[in-house]
Amino acid sequence: MTTPVIELSDVHVVHKARTGKLFRPDRVHAVNGVSVSVSKGETLGLVGESGCGKSTLARVMVGLQPVTSGSIRHLGKEMKLNERGRKELGRAVSVVFQDPATALNPRMLVRDTLLDPFRVHGIGSEKERTARVRELLDLVGLPQSALDVLPRQISGGQRQRVAIARALALRPDVIIADEPTSALDVSVRAQVLNLLVDLKEELGLGLVFISHDINTVRFISDRMAVMLAGQIVETGPADEVFNNPTNDYTRALLSAVPSLL
Numbered sequence: 001m002t003t004p005v006i007e008l009s010d011v012h013v014v015h016k017a018r019t020g021k022l023f024r025p026d027r028v029h030a031v032n033g034v035s036v037s038v039s040k041g042e043t044l045g046l047v048g049e050s051g052c053g054k055s056t057l058a059r060v061m062v063g064l065q066p067v068t069s070g071s072i073r074h075l076g077k078e079m080k081l082n083e084r085g086r087k088e089l090g091r092a093v094s095v096v097f098q099d100p101a102t103a104l105n106p107r108m109l110v111r112d113t114l115l116d117p118f119r120v121h122g123i124g125s126e127k128e129r130t131a132r133v134r135e136l137l138d139l140v141g142l143p144q145s146a147l148d149v150l151p152r153q154i155s156g157g158q159r160q161r162v163a164i165a166r167a168l169a170l171r172p173d174v175i176i177a178d179e180p181t182s183a184l185d186v187s188v189r190a191q192v193l194n195l196l197v198d199l200k201e202e203l204g205l206g207l208v209f210i211s212h213d214i215n216t217v218r219f220i221s222d223r224m225a226v227m228l229a230g231q232i233v234e235t236g237p238a239d240e241v242f243n244n245p246t247n248d249y250t251r252a253l254l255s256a257v258p259s260l261l
């Protein structure tokens with residue numbers, strides 16, 4: 001078996017609650033003992049309803065969220081979440097967020113948005129950076145003329161392609177796509193999903209696809225993990241989970257019965 005690119009073991013994250021209302025717990029156990037991994041060339045689908053801890057888990061994987069306990073390994077090496085470890089994880093794993101309208105700087109030309117990761121990490125000469133930026137546009141199916149526009153001058157689907165290009169800039173091993181199509185028009189959702197799948201295959205990436213929609217997760221994933229209240233309650237090959245769910249909550253998601261939780 002190949003070494004997973006990212007492997008989390010028994011990760012816990014406890015947030016301090018945002019408001020200290022009466023009768024409301026002052027702590028939220030957002031991730032409660034999660035062990036999960038993703039390998040190169042594999043799509044792991046993470047499904048669960050709003051508030052179950054998916055985004056917190058995504059932030060852990062990219063090194064942005066300190067963990068209360070548990071370990072994170074990158075290519076078998078345990079990562080300490082100090083400045084160096086965070087930087088290493090941040091290069092190996094990148095994220096595509098839900099809404100490209102807010103994820104992209106509205107005042108930055110696409111060219112500068114794509115050059116930014118190289119500038120921040122001090123990588124390459126100006127000429128090498130420009131060549132790589134042109135390559136990135138090709139990879140995500142955008143014309144070179146897109147370099148000189150602002151995010152608001154292109155469509156939502158094109159903006160998400162820019163966000164995907166930026167996520168690919170530093171040649172990560174893993175891309176985390178956190179509800180990457182929910183803010184887009186229905187008509188362009190399938191195109192963006194197909195682009196992610198094509199890129200995963202072409203570049204041998206690990207892809208973590210996060211969604212509350214189990215049907216989309218099944219369509220895109222090799223393996224699926226179902227999350228409920230900070231825990232993974234079911235995991236396995238996507239078709240198996242979809243066709244023979246063993247957990248009641250997975251069954252509820254599949255039959256689209258509104259959950260009372």
Ligand SMILES: Nc1ncnc2c1ncn2[C@@H]1O[C@H](COP(=O)(O)OP(=O)(O)OP(=O)(O)O)[C@@H](O)[C@H]1O
Pocket residue numbers: 015016017018028029030048049050051052053054055056057
């Ligand atoms: N920085 C934070 N401080 C305090 N509580 C937080 C913080 N981030 C998340 N939470 C809480 O932790 C729980 C899990 O949130 P998280 O955003 O990870 O879930 P999610 O499944 O991604 O939800 P959504 O799909 O709505 O983003 C929620 O109860 C949320 O309110």
